[in-house]
Amino acid sequence: xxxxxxxxxxxxxxxxxxxxxxxxxxxxxxxxxxxxxxxxxxxxxxxxxxxxxxxxxxxxxxxxxxxxxxxxxxxxxxxxxxxxxxxxxxxxxxxxxxxxxxxxxxxxxxxxxxxxxxxxxxxxxxxxxxxxxxxxxxxxxxxxxxxxxxxxxxxxxxxxxxxxxxxxxxxxxxxxxxxxxxxxxxxxxxxxxxxxxxxxxxxxxxxxxxxxxxxxxxxxxxxxxxxxxxxxxxxxxxxxxxxxxxxxxxxxxxxxxxxxxxxxxxxxxxxxxxxxxxxxxxxxxxxxxxxxxxxxxxxxxxxxxxxxxxxxxxxxxxxxxxxxxxxxxxxxxxxxxxxxxxxxxxxxxxxxxxxxxxxxxxxxxxxxxxxxxxxxxxxxxxxxxxxxxxxxxxxxxxxxxxxxxxxxxxxxxxxxxxxxxxxxxxxxxxxxxxxxxxxxxxxxxxxxxxxxxxxxxxxxxxxxxxxxxxxxxxxxxxxxxxxxxxxxxxxxxxxxxxxxxxxxxxxxxxxxxxxxxxxxxxxxxxxxxxxxxxxxxxxxxxxxxxxxxxxxxxxxxxxxxxxxxxxxxxxxxxxxxxxxxxxxxxxxxxxxxxxxxxxxxxxxxxxxxxxxxxxxxxxxxxxxxxxxxxxxxxxxxxxxxxxxxxxxxxxxxxxxxxxxxxxxxxxxxxxxxxxxxxxxxxxxxxxxxxxxxxxxxxxxxxxxxxxxxxxxxxxxxxxxxxxxxxx
Numbered sequence: 173x174x175x176x177x178x179x180x181x182x183x184x185x186x187x188x189x190x191x192x193x194x195x196x197x198x199x200x201x202x203x204x205x206x207x208x209x210x211x212x213x214x215x216x217x218x219x220x221x222x223x224x225x226x227x228x229x230x231x232x233x234x235x236x237x238x239x240x241x242x243x244x245x246x247x248x249x250x251x252x253x254x255x256x257x258x259x260x261x262x263x264x265x266x267x268x269x270x271x272x273x274x275x276x277x278x279x280x281x282x283x284x285x286x287x288x289x290x291x292x293x294x295x296x297x298x299x300x301x302x303x304x305x306x307x308x309x310x311x312x313x314x315x316x317x318x319x320x321x322x323x324x325x326x327x328x329x330x331x332x333x334x335x336x337x338x339x340x341x342x343x344x345x346x347x348x349x350x351x352x353x354x355x356x357x358x359x360x361x362x363x364x365x366x367x368x369x370x371x372x373x374x375x376x377x378x379x380x381x382x383x384x385x386x387x388x389x390x391x392x393x394x395x396x397x398x399x400x401x402x403x404x405x406x407x408x409x410x411x412x413x414x415x416x417x418x419x420x421x422x423x424x425x426x427x428x429x430x431x432x433x434x435x436x437x438x439x440x441x442x443x444x445x446x447x448x449x450x451x452x453x454x455x456x457x458x459x460x461x462x463x464x465x466x467x468x469x470x471x472x473x474x475x476x477x478x479x480x481x482x483x484x485x486x487x488x489x490x491x492x493x494x495x496x497x498x499x500x501x502x503x504x505x506x507x508x509x510x511x512x513x514x515x516x517x518x519x520x521x522x523x524x525x526x527x528x529x530x531x532x533x534x535x536x537x538x539x540x541x542x543x544x545x546x547x548x549x550x551x552x553x554x555x556x557x558x559x560x561x562x563x564x565x566x567x568x569x570x571x572x573x574x575x576x577x578x579x580x581x582x583x584x585x586x587x588x589x590x591x592x593x594x595x596x597x598x599x600x601x602x603x604x605x606x607x608x609x610x611x612x613x614x615x616x617x618x619x620x621x622x623x624x625x626x627x628x629x630x631x632x633x634x635x636x637x638x639x640x641x642x643x644x645x646x647x648x649x650x651x652x653x654x655x656x657x658x659x660x661x662x663x664x665x666x667x668x669x670x671x672x673x674x675x676x677x678x679x680x681x682x683x684x685x686x687x688x689x690x691x692x693x694x695x696x697x698x699x700x701x702x703x704x705x706x707x708x709x710x711x712x713x714x715x716x717x718x719x720x721x722x723x724x725x726x727x728x729x730x731x732x733x734x735x736x737x738x739x740x741x742x743x744x745x746x747x748x749x750x751x752x753x754x755x756x757x758x759x760x761x762x763x764x765x766x767x768x769x770x771x772x773x774x775x776x777x778x779x780x781x782x783x784x785x786x787x788x789x790x791x792x793x794x795x796x797x798x799x800x801x802x803x804x805x806x807x808x809x810x811x812x813x814x815x816x817x818x819x820x821x822x823x824x825x826x827x828x829x830x831x832x833x834x835x836x837x838x839x840x841x842x843x844x845x846x847x848x849x850x851x852x853x854x855x856x857x858x859x860x861x862x863x864x865x866x867x868x869x870x871x872x873x874x875x876x877x878x879x880x881x882x883x884x885x886x887x888x889x890x891x892x893x894x895x896x897x898x899x
Contacts, residue, residue, distance in 0.1 A: 189225055236475055313421045317394050317405060320345040320354055321417050325409055332356060332415055335365050342367035352420035359385055359414030385416055484513040488520055500528035563639040566590050578646055595619065598630060605632040605640060627651055655837050674714050681706040729770030729860050736767040736816055740809050743778035751786045754803040765811050767881055773857045780850045781820050781877050788824025788875060816881045823874040827867055835867060
């Protein structure tokens with residue numbers, strides 16, 4: 173701040189110094205300074221000082237204007253307004269200065285024509301008017317002098333020396349003439365004779381000095397000498413002799429004074445004209461220096477004024493930019509209390525303080541909201557149910573990871589989309605929720621997820637116009653487990669109610685065949701067919717009962733370390749022998765693959781899957797375009813360290829498009845002779861082992877069954893009593 177004040181003081185001081193130097197130079201030019209300061213040394217020093225001040229002002233102006241131009245190029249705050257104000261103030265200050273300087277220069281250049289020459293002409297005219305009068309009076313005086321001098325010259329030198337005679341002659345001569353007095357003077361002896369008019373008392377002047385006497389020597393005309401009372405002349409009476417006649421003539425003294433004044437004024441204006449012509453260039457140069465100093469001072473003061481006016485505005489603009497950039501602590505100097513710019517600065521500071529306070533409150537509120545949001549996100553992330561937040565327009569504005577996984581959609585495929593587009597199945601529930609905004613609406617919907625139908629339990633909690641929260645759980649496995657539990661109970665009842673009479677029926681049919689076949693003479697073949705049918709059907713029913721019993725009383729797996737590669741090889745060996753027309757291939761590792769499992773149950777799983785694959789190949793429908801390709805079944809064993817995967821692929825008729833998710837439920841089959849328990853048993857065994865079963869389509873046609881086991885035995889143990897592995 174002190175530096176700014178000192179800079180402004182120096183700038184103002186330089187401008188004031190330029191004005192003072194110009195004023196002093198003008199005073200010298202106008203002759204207003206004492207004579208002691210009008211010497212050549214003082215004048216030279218003054219002009220050098222003017223030149224130094226002018227150079228300093230030019231340098232300061234150049235630096236300042238360059239700075240203004242650079243600020244404008246950089247787009248500094250307030251630079252354009254500053255430049256416009258500088259130009260405007262400079263125009264308002266330069267224009268009058270230039271006009272005055274030009275007018276004064278023109279007046280000075282034409283001063284001789286406008287002032288001196290007209291005055292000189294007036295005096296010349298006055299002189300020409302008075303000259304005939306003066307000349308006529310002079311001729312009259314000369315005639316009177318000649319009339320007196322003639323008789324005196326006639327007396328001769330000796331007669332003149334007679335004072336009495338000469339005096340009487342002089343007295344007679346001046347009578348009747350406008351002559352005040354007449355005197356005969358001997359240059360050696362003084363006055364010889366003197367006569368004066370009666371009314372000339374008090375008007376007598378002293379005799380002419382020797383200077384005038386010597387001027388009259390050898391002159392043909394009388395010589396006039398100075399007098400206060402009239403016109404006095406002296407003439408030599410005799411050539412070579414020191415006798416002189418001095419006469420005084422009465423004249424109007426005012427006319428004489430006028431004539432003298434006219435002569436003096438004419439001489440004065442002639443001197444002025446001569447001086448102007450000699451010093452015109454010097455005066456113009458000095459006047460130019462004065463005008464240049466005044467011009468520079470005016471421009472510099474204009475720049476200072478514009479800077480003082482725009483500096484607060486530029487400061488406000490810079491502070492506003494810093495405020496916009498996030499610096500809420502920025503403030504500006506407020507200045508004088510009664511200044512409008514000061515009031516504007518105070519308003520800005522109050523606004524900045526208010527924004528800073530509100531920013532702090534917003535930051536605190538946002539921090540609290542962010543804490544709540546993180547807590548909500550943590551809660552939602554830990555919830556297994558899917559959660560969707562829907563605004564009043566039906567647009568999804570928030571979701572958790574479980575919702576994305578259940579819907580099998582990416583995050584950008586859910587957010588900012590209408591719920592009707594994301595889950596069209598919820599349309600009826602959303603309508604019910606809109607009709608009952610004060611209650612929770614609940615229902616089950618089915619969705620198609622990667623070609624598999626899933627059952628979701630959905631709850632819609634509406635909050636009037638603010639929107640609603642949709643939560644949903646995948647209850648497909650739960651409902652499947654409930655159905656399997658129900659089927660297990662049914663299977664136990666079937667096994668209990670049906671298995672007991674099957675053995676007596678079968679034994680009775682076999683006994684009838686053995687005992688009575690020989691006794692029947694009429695159509696024994698029919699008897700044999702009937703008894704064989706009974707025995708065979710009882711066997712089929714028995715096997716079905718055994719399967720129901722196996723499903724209902726599936727024992728917990730007894731796990732131990734086994735070689736998965738060996739299990740696959742044994743299962744393939746059995747199936748190759750039973751289905752010679754099908755080509756079995758395998759992709760097994762070269763080294764044993766350790767797997768913690770129940771050997772018998774895993775073997776049962778492989779057998780069921782391979783058996784289903786063979787039956788799917790046999791159940792293919794004939795092709796209209798040509799013979800069917802040979803049946804192929806492949807078994808791939810893979811170990812990635814965390815899981816062991818067994819993948820069975822076949823080129824059979826494939827899996828059904830509809831109801832695929834229910835293939836693992838009891839009594840769900842697509843074959844006419846199937847019991848619907850094979851895949852249900854496989855799924856239960858996989859769940860008891862902590863793994864899962866995946867049913868997929870094979871590329872090129874057919875089915876692809878994946879059996880995935882987890883390596884960790886702890887997970888298997890924890891999965892045994894619950895059997896809740898994901899499909």
